[in-house]
Amino acid sequence: xxxxxxxxxxxxxxxxxxxxxxxxxxxxxxxxxxxxxxxxxxxxxxxxxxxxxxxxxxxxxxxxxxxxxxxxxxxxxxxxxxxxxxxxxxxxxxxxxxxxxxxxxxxxxxxxxxxxxxxxxxxxxxxxxxxxxxxxxxxxxxxxxxxxxxxxxxxxxxxxxxxxxxxxxxxxxxxxxxxxxxxxxxxxxxxxxxxxxxxxxxxxxxxxxxxxxxxxxxxxxxxxxxxxxxxxxxxxxxxxxxxxxxxxxxxxxxxxxxxxxxxxxxxxxxxxxxxxxxxxxxxxxxxxxxxxxxxxxxxxxxxxxxxxxxxx
Amino acid sequence: xxxxxxxxxxxxxxxxxxxxxxxxxxxxxxxxxxxxxxxxxxxxxxxxxxxxxxxxxxxxxxxxxxxxxxxxxxxxxxxxxxxxxxxxxxxxxxxxxxxxxxxxxxxxxxxxxxxxxxxxxxxxxxxxxxxxxxxxxxxxxxxxxxxxxxxxxxxxxxxxxxxxxxxxxxxxxxxxxxxxxxxxxxxxxxxxxxxxxxxxxxxxxxxxxxxxxxxxxxxxxxxxxxxxxxxxxxxxxxxxxxxxxxxxxxxxxxxxxxxxxxxxxxxxxxxxxxxxxxxxxxxxxxxxxxxxxxxxxxxxxxxxxxxxxxxx
Numbered sequence: 001x002x003x004x005x006x007x008x009x010x011x012x013x014x015x016x017x018x019x020x021x022x023x024x025x026x027x028x029x030x031x032x033x034x035x036x037x038x039x040x041x042x043x044x045x046x047x048x049x050x051x052x053x054x055x056x057x058x059x060x061x062x063x064x065x066x067x068x069x070x071x072x073x074x075x076x077x078x079x080x081x082x083x084x085x086x087x088x089x090x091x092x093x094x095x096x097x098x099x100x101x102x103x104x105x106x107x108x109x110x111x112x113x114x115x116x117x118x119x120x121x122x123x124x125x126x127x128x129x130x131x132x133x134x135x136x137x138x139x140x141x142x143x144x145x146x147x148x149x150x151x152x153x154x155x156x157x158x159x160x161x162x163x164x165x166x167x168x169x170x171x172x173x174x175x176x177x178x179x180x181x182x183x184x185x186x187x188x189x190x191x192x193x194x195x196x197x198x199x200x201x202x203x204x205x206x207x208x209x210x211x212x213x214x215x216x217x218x219x220x221x222x223x224x225x226x227x228x229x230x231x232x233x234x235x236x237x238x239x240x241x242x243x244x245x246x247x248x249x250x251x252x253x254x255x256x257x258x259x260x261x262x263x264x265x266x267x268x269x270x271x272x273x274x275x276x277x278x279x280x281x282x283x284x285x286x287x288x289x290x291x292x293x294x295x296x297x298x299x300x301x302x303x304x305x306x307x308x309x310x311x312x
Numbered sequence: 313x314x315x316x317x318x319x320x321x322x323x324x325x326x327x328x329x330x331x332x333x334x335x336x337x338x339x340x341x342x343x344x345x346x347x348x349x350x351x352x353x354x355x356x357x358x359x360x361x362x363x364x365x366x367x368x369x370x371x372x373x374x375x376x377x378x379x380x381x382x383x384x385x386x387x388x389x390x391x392x393x394x395x396x397x398x399x400x401x402x403x404x405x406x407x408x409x410x411x412x413x414x415x416x417x418x419x420x421x422x423x424x425x426x427x428x429x430x431x432x433x434x435x436x437x438x439x440x441x442x443x444x445x446x447x448x449x450x451x452x453x454x455x456x457x458x459x460x461x462x463x464x465x466x467x468x469x470x471x472x473x474x475x476x477x478x479x480x481x482x483x484x485x486x487x488x489x490x491x492x493x494x495x496x497x498x499x500x501x502x503x504x505x506x507x508x509x510x511x512x513x514x515x516x517x518x519x520x521x522x523x524x525x526x527x528x529x530x531x532x533x534x535x536x537x538x539x540x541x542x543x544x545x546x547x548x549x550x551x552x553x554x555x556x557x558x559x560x561x562x563x564x565x566x567x568x569x570x571x572x573x574x575x576x577x578x579x580x581x582x583x584x585x586x587x588x589x590x591x592x593x594x595x596x597x598x599x600x601x602x603x604x605x606x607x608x609x610x611x612x613x614x615x616x617x618x619x620x621x622x623x624x
Contacts, residue, residue, distance in 0.1 A: 004475065099422045108616045108623075110411045113427035163316065304420040311420075 005112060005128070007092055008070055011036035012063065016076035017083065018207050021048040021187075023075035025147035026121040027060055029140050030074055030095065033129055039063045041083055045205055047150060047191035055142030055175065075121040078103040080209040080216075097121050098299055101307060102211045119160045122147030123167045141174035146187065153223070153259060154184025159300045188259055192225040199236030203244070203254060210303065212310035215250040219306070221298050223257040231256055234267075234288065241269035251276055253306070256288070257296045264292045266302060280309040317424060317440070319404055320382050323348035324375065328388035329395065330519050333360040333462035333499075335387035337455040338433040339372055342386055342407065344452050345441055351375045353395055357517055359462060359503035367454030367487065387433040390415045392521040392528075409433050410611055413619060414523045431472045434459030435479045453486035458499065465535070465571060466496025471612045500571055504537040511548030515556070515566060522615065524622035527562040531618070533610050535569040543568055546579075546600065553581035563588055565618070568600070569608045576608050577601045592621040 013031040015023025019040040025048075027038035038060035044052070052059060064083035071089040077096045079087050080103045091105050093112045097120065116124055122144040129136050136144075148168045152160040155168060172180045194202055207220035220241075222230050230237075241252040252269040266281075267289035268274040277283075277290045284290075295301035325343040327335025331352040337360075339350035350372035356364070364371060376395035383401040389408045391399055392415045403417050405424045409432065428436055434456040441448050448456075460480045464472040467480060484492045506514055519532035534542050542549075553564040564581040578593075579601035580586040589595075589602045596602075607613035 097422055099419050100416060100425065101418055104412060104416055104418075106413055106416075107411050108619050110409055110427070110429050110611060112429050113412065113425060115422070115425035117422050117424050300421060307420050 005034065005093065005132075007034045007036055007072060009035045011070045011072055011092060012039045012066065013037065013072045013074055014039045014041070014063075014066065014082065014086070015074050016081040016208070017041045018204060019044060019048065020206055021045070021051055021150035022120050022122055022147040024048050024060060025051065025143040025150075026074040026095070026125050028057060029122060029125045029144045029147075030072060030128075031060075032137075032140050033125065033132070033134055034072070036072070037061065045191065046193050047187050048146075050187060050190035051143060051146030051150070055139045055146070057139050057143050073105055074125070077105060077115065078211070079105055080211050095121065095124055097124065099303065099307075102213065117161070119157060119164045120148040120151040122151075123161075123164045126167045126171060127163075136171070136174050138175050141171040142177070145171040145175050145177060145180075145183075149180070149184045149187055150191075153262075153296070154181060154188065156262070157297055158294070159297060188225050191223065192259070194222070194224065194226075194230060199233045200240040200243075202230060202233065203237055203240045208298070210307070212307060215310050216248055217306070217310070218244055218249050218252045219298060219302065220252075220254040221257060221302075222255070223259050223296065225259045227256050227258040227260075231265075231288070238267070238269065241267075245269045245273075250310075253277065253302070255296075255298065255302060259296075262294055262296050264296050264301075265289045266292060276306070276309060280305040317346065317405065317444075319346045319348055319384060321347045323382045323384055323404060324351045324378070325349065325384045325386055326351045326375075326378070326394065326398075327353070327386050328393040328520070329353045330516060331356060331360065332518055333357070333363055334432050334434055334459040336360050336372060337363065337459035337462075338386040338407070338437050340369060341434060341437045341452050341456045341459075342384065342440075343372075344449075345437065345444070345446055346384070348384070349373065357503065358505050359499050360458075362499060362502035363455060363458030363462070367451045367458070369451050369455050385417055386437070389417060389427065390523070391417055392523050407433065407436055409436065411615065411619075414525065429473070431469060431476045432460040432463040434463075435473075435476045438479045438483060439475075448483070448486050450487050453483040454489070457483040457487050457489060457492075457495075461492070461496045461499055462503075465574075465608070466493060466500065468574070469609055470606070471609060500535075500537050503535065504571070506534070506536065506538075506542060511545045512552040512555075514542060514545065515549055515552045520610070522619070524619060527622050528560055529618070529622070530556055530561050530564045531610060531614065532564075532566040533569060533614075534567070535571050535608065537571045539568050539570040539572075543577075543600070550579070550581065553579075557581045557585075562622075565589065565614070567608075567610065567614060571608075574606055574608050576604045576613075578604060578614060588618070588621060592617040 013027040015027045031038040040060045066086045067088035073094045095114045126144045203220045245252050251273040256265045265288045325339040327339045343350040352372045378398045379400035385406045407426045438456045489495050515532045563585040568577045577600045
């Protein structure tokens with residue numbers, strides 16, 4: 001690809017709110033490649049902390065004031081998934097792998113936008129190292145591998161592409177990770193340790209806002225090897241969702257994702273939300289919520305039917 | 313770039329309404345690369361006809377009913393620049409080099425979007441041939457060269473990048489165009505022959521709608537080596553603009569671009585439009601309109617200040 005991207009040295013590389021491993025590692029690896037500062041907009045989750053510790057990489061600085069700053073957006077493309085001040089930023093570029101819905105980062109002039117249908121934003125960043133013939137250090141290979149394994153649940157989710165797999169294999173070699181499956185399992189174990197979180201914190205750990213026209217919805221996801229321990233807090237999580245709904249939300253959804261079976265149960269905050277889910281997925285509610293077999297991806301499995309429902 | 317793009321064989325490759333050489337040639341070259349059908353949404357201008365004739369390439373079919381069809385969007389990214397039915401299309405990918413404003417082609421799920429800050433969409437398409445190791449025929453090299461020379465006015469506009477230049481040189485060699493400058497001049501002469509057009513047709517020849525929030529504006533451009541012949545029709549063009557304004561437009565603008573000096577004069581349909589231009593560009597109106605020295609690009613020079621004005 002004959003792109004010759006460069007950014008000013010004061011550029012901030014910014015992942016989405018409620019940072020996950022892919023957005024955090026994308027920001028770190030991109031800032032390392034182009035120069036500039038990686039930024040997170042919140043507390044790291046235990047999986048991301050595990051990955052950074054593993055490869056001895058520093059946590060990015062926290063920042064949520066982007067007014068007037070040069071910003072490269074990674075792993076998201078909607079202003080609603082960043083601090084409000086991001087609309088006052090000077091957006092230099094967007095590198096992402098999500099669908100474009102409302103509230104895209106609009107610009108006054110043309111900028112470089114690269115959205116690919118791979119499973120991890122780190123796959124795209126790693127490809128820029130290759131295109132630009134920049135050697136990848138063991139540390140950077142480790143964090144990008146972490147991002148890919150996180151978003152693909154160890155290369156197992158159905159939307160994992162051959163490109164994600166090839167890039168992960170290459171990065172694992174450079175990072176000195178001999179047993180990728182075992183490393184991915186360690187990441188899942190770290191991610192599944194939610195003992196220190198309250199129900200409200202679990203709801204917000206991987207939570208995103210989506211805007212469809214005038215409608216705002218919230219969609220949280222919890223992926224765990226020990227999902228039953230999370231489901232044990234169902235009443236408190238429901239209460240936290242109902243509390244959230246007061247903040248101008250049309251609906252709040254939350255998915256219990258069982259990483260041992262790759263099945264999910266999606267719940268709503270109240271009866272109205274459950275009706276939306278039943279109509280969007282064409283599935284009746286069970287005891288807990290709408291059961292989706294083999295579906296675990298918010299981006300590919302959960303949001304498209306919900307988006308179609310609200311946009312029709 | 314490790315993208316492995318493929319599209320179904322019934323895919324339509326669609327440029328914007330009021331087709332120009334870059335969008336038409338992008339659609340042709342992309343359809344040739346990936347398989348599928350190139351589409352135009354209107355009559356070709358004399359420059360595009362010249363280029364296709366030169367390389368003995370067939371005109372794309374006309375189509376403006378995209379409902380339910382598989383569509384790859386080239387050289388634009390806003391639904392307002394396609395037929396209304398495009399919102400009912402299945403958008404497979406967007407390959408473009410314009411700013412993202414309102415009315416982007418939103419999707420239900422992730423798709424491949426490639427927006428680069430090069431001066432021509434054909435530059436991007438040519439890069440895919442290279443990435444995919446597909447040999448470029450003399451015909452396809454010719455049409456892509458035509459697209460690049462058209463959008464860069466023979467590689468002379470300031471936003472022409474080194475990448476556009478490199479790709480154009482490579483394509484010229486394959487196409488057997490020995491004197492690129494002379495060929496670009498022939499294109500400009502073909503483009504400047506507007507003798508068969510009425511004032512209303514000249515206004516619409518390279519005309520685009522832009523939506524800023526609830527505001528719709530129209531912006532036509534006429535680039536010519538013989539701009540005085542166009543300016544001679546100023547009263548009729550003004551009348552056509554005022555007529556257009558009745559169709560729900562907040563403002564209508566039109567740029568007389570003098571290709572012999574690379575200067576422009578931007579006019580409005582009425583006093584209110586001229587006031588917008590004066591405020592957007594910070595320049596007082598002259599006899600004809602707002603004079604912009606060395607500025608000739610709608611995408612890079614004209615729209616950003618107008619967009620900033622309406623978005624503030």
